[in-house]
Amino acid sequence: MDLGQEKAAKVLADCESVFVISHIDADGICSAAIADIVLTRADITHSIAFVKQLDDTVLNRLPDAPLWFTDLGSSALDFLADRKAVVTDHHQIAGDWPPIEKGERSTLDAFESPTECHVVNPHLKGLDGGVEICGAGTTFLVGRAMDRQNEDLAHIAVVGAIGDLQDRRSGRLEGINRAILMMAINHGTIGIIEDLRYFGRETRPLTKFLQFAEDPKIPGIDGEDTAMRFLSGLDIPTTRDGHPLRWIDLDDYERQSVVERITQLVLIEKGEVPLSSILGEVYLLPEEDPGTPLREAKEFGTLLNSCGRYGFSSLGLDVLRGDRTDSYLRALDLQRNHRRNLMDALYQVRERLDRQGDLMFFVSPPSVKETIVGIVANMLLGRSDVPELPIFAFAEATDPFSEESMIVVGDAHVIEEAVRPDEEQEKLLKVSARGPRSLVDRGLDLGVVMRTATAEVGGFGGGHNIAAGGVVPAGTAETFMRAAEKVVEEQLGPGWARP
Numbered sequence: 139m140d141l142g143q144e145k146a147a148k149v150l151a152d153c154e155s156v157f158v159i160s161h162i163d164a165d166g167i168c169s170a171a172i173a174d175i176v177l178t179r180a181d182i183t184h185s186i187a188f189v190k191q192l193d194d195t196v197l198n199r200l201p202d203a204p205l206w207f208t209d210l211g212s213s214a215l216d217f218l219a220d221r222k223a224v225v226t227d228h229h230q231i232a233g234d235w236p237p238i239e240k241g242e243r244s245t246l247d248a249f250e251s252p253t254e255c256h257v258v259n260p261h262l263k264g265l266d267g268g269v270e271i272c273g274a275g276t277t278f279l280v281g282r283a284m285d286r287q288n289e290d291l292a293h294i295a296v297v298g299a300i301g302d303l304q305d306r307r308s309g310r311l312e313g314i315n316r317a318i319l320m321m322a323i324n325h326g327t328i329g330i331i332e333d334l335r336y337f338g339r340e341t342r343p344l345t346k347f348l349q350f351a352e353d354p355k356i357p358g359i360d361g362e363d364t365a366m367r368f369l370s371g372l373d374i375p376t377t378r379d380g381h382p383l384r385w386i387d388l389d390d391y392e393r394q395s396v397v398e399r400i401t402q403l404v405l406i407e408k409g410e411v412p413l414s415s416i417l418g419e420v421y422l423l424p425e426e427d428p429g430t431p432l433r434e435a436k437e438f439g440t441l442l443n444s445c446g447r448y449g450f451s452s453l454g455l456d457v458l459r460g461d462r463t464d465s466y467l468r469a470l471d472l473q474r475n476h477r478r479n480l481m482d483a484l485y486q487v488r489e490r491l492d493r494q495g496d497l498m499f500f501v502s503p504p505s506v507k508e509t510i511v512g513i514v515a516n517m518l519l520g521r522s523d524v525p526e527l528p529i530f531a532f533a534e535a536t537d538p539f540s541e542e543s544m545i546v547v548g549d550a551h552v553i554e555e556a557v558r559p560d561e562e563q564e565k566l567l568k569v570s571a572r573g574p575r576s577l578v579d580r581g582l583d584l585g586v587v588m589r590t591a592t593a594e595v596g597g598f599g600g601g602h603n604i605a606a607g608g609v610v611p612a613g614t615a616e617t618f619m620r621a622a623e624k625v626v627e628e629q630l631g632p633g634w635a636r637p
Contacts, residue, residue, distance in 0.1 A: 309418025
């Protein structure tokens with residue numbers, strides 16, 4: 139489990155103050171929470187900034203202080219090479235690292251960085267950062283190396299991994315994620331059960347739980363009426379004592395009947411489907427109240443996403459710190475709105491979904507927030523009416539100089555205010571890409587696609603093989619798509635999508 143965390147931990151332990159920069163998604167918020175608790179316990183003064191992406195606007199605003207990047211930073215190592223910094227990330231690394239001559243690389247340990255920037259990233263050890271460890275996981279390893287007391291934060295890393303969909307490939311956490319999971323189990327902060335992997339087992343009414351089931355969608359259930367008929371056919375009620383039943387309210391026999399029927403329907407429609415896409419490990423937090431989104435890791439991750447995607451990452455941070463009053467209640471409101479926004483956005487973009495060659499894409503309407511288009515693209519994957527192809531989602535990027543570009547928790551005065559140039563800023567498009575697991579298994583790598591295609595049009599990007607993101611100048615979407623299609627063809631071979 140050596141990713142260079144011991145040396146990174148020593149760098150941080152010797153600092154009097156640290157500035158933490160993290161991403162706004164569930165994994166990023168979990169990463170920031172781990173860093174926050176670790177630094178607090180070590181009595182190290184710190185502030186935390188949440189950012190949507192690392193671009194020149196953000197990088198040029200960073201304070202002249204030791205930096206800790208969590209769940210991002212691997213795309214900006216050239217910029218950070220001369221800074222005192224630690225990067226705990228799991229995304230693919232842009233360029234070569236460490237910055238040494240190729241001839242020296244064979245005699246230098248991958249983590250003996252000749253700079254003051256220390257990188258903890260699974261890709262430097264040939265591991266897959268999309269399934270083997272997340273940003274919160276690499277951050278946890280550094281925190282644990284600083285003080286073994288911090289091992290009690292393992293459950294936060296598990297929530298980060300599930301929020302990052304790192305269990306999607308096999309229906310369970312793998313690699314270093316699994317080692318961290320075992321630590322959480324040993325501390326009594328996580329429990330495992332075998333169950334349906336659909337979202338909402340704790341909080342959704344049973345009919346909604348089935349109606350909005352995804353990956354795979356339940357054949358024949360396309361609304362509340364069909365969900366009720368499905369349950370009626372199994373003699374399972376939808377209410378009890380006037381209250382809607384949830385999945386957690388069913389007994390073992392009722393749950394088994396539902397699972398068997400879903401499996402039959404999916405097999406009839408698809409011919410075969412990995413059982414792990416229906417049944418798999420579900421991770422529960424036993425210290426949290428049943429029937430709340432904090433009880434199950436997937437719902438917990440969605441609650442955190444609901445905070446970060448709408449500019450309130452600090453609320454998610456408060457919840458992970460233990461707040462179960464004001465911040466938690468506000469987070470619940472954001473989650474309810476997030477669900478509605480996703481359903482509205484899905485309805486709007488389905489009519490805009492188009493095909494260019496062997497790729498799917500849509501240009502999001504202004505009413506759909508740029509921070510959720512990647513989630514919407516992921517929701518489109520696996521639908522019976524959508525071809526099994528990579529999906530690229532475009533949305534107008536918000537002003538990089540807006541208040542949302544860097545949200546600081548702590549001593550905000552350490553950040554210098556960005557000065558808006560007199561000239562009008564170039565309009566930008568955010569692009570998010572999601573790919574089917576079947577294509578990733580054949581060689582699709584959207585992280586490479588995104589880096590290459592964005593560079594072709596003067597943008598930047600990166601990510602994982604199954605999910606990636608970037609920014610391109612407005613008006614370049616068509617050129618970007620042609621470049622992306624070319625890279626995908628190089629990865630999968632000519633005519634890869636045709637019989």
